[in-house]
Structure formats: structure tokens, C-alpha cells
Amino acid sequence: PTPPTPPPQPPQDIPSTSQEALDVCAALTRRVEHLEHDKVAQDLEITKLKTRVKKDIDVAPTVDEGTEKKVEYAQVACDEKVKGRQAEIYQIDMDHASKVLSMQKDEPEVHEAVDVVTIAKLIIEVVTA
Structure with a gap:
């Protein structure tokens, strides 16, 4: 008769695998905390910038009607010029x-x-x- 074989020993790497999982979990938790902190800082910066923009808009000089019409006319003229060039390039009958x-x-x-x-x-x- 053969001598009885001893039962298999549990692998020794299970505790280290569990420890690795805990370490990864802790690292991810720290990363999430850092990201949350960064988000709060970005939100604060956005709020500051919005306040600056609002102040700049309130202080910005108003444009008179004549200047506004000149700008509009210049934009229309520019658009017509572009349309003309496109028509010429693509041989479009306007x-x-x-x-x-x-x-x-x-x-x-x-x-x-x-x-x-x-x-x-x-x-x-x-x-x-």
C-alpha cells in the first residue's frame, strides 16, 4: 500500500494578492480624492472668470447705431465677395x-x-x- 498523501496546502500568494487588491483600492481612493479636489478648484476658477466677464460686459462701451450699421454692411459685403468667389470656383449661376x-x-x-x-x-x- 502507498502512504496517504497529505492534503494540498493553500497557496501562499493569496494573502499577497489580497494585499495587492487593498493597495490598489487605496491608491484609487486617493486618486478619486485628488480628482474631486481638482474639480472643486476648477469650479472656483470658473466662477472667478464668470465674475470677471460679467464685470467686463457691464463696463464695456456701448456701440452707437451708426457703427453697428457699418459693421453689418462690411459683413454683408464680405459675405457677397465670398459668395462671388465660390460661385466662380464652382461655376455656380448665382x-x-x-x-x-x-x-x-x-x-x-x-x-x-x-x-x-x-x-x-x-x-x-x-x-x-
């Missing part, structure tokens, strides 16, 4: 929309002409039949 709209205005006249031609064809068919 008057296309107005041409289409004018064609729609003529539509009743076109329908009337088509009706006249259709009636004339019917009359010719009846007469030649």
Missing part, C-alpha cells in the same frame, strides 16, 4: 434661383400655349378623319 422663379411665373402662359396646340391637333384630327 441668378439660377431668380431664373427658376421667373419660369414659374410664365407657367400659366406656357400651359395656355400647350392647350392651344393640343386643341389645334384635335381639330386637325377631326377634320382629316
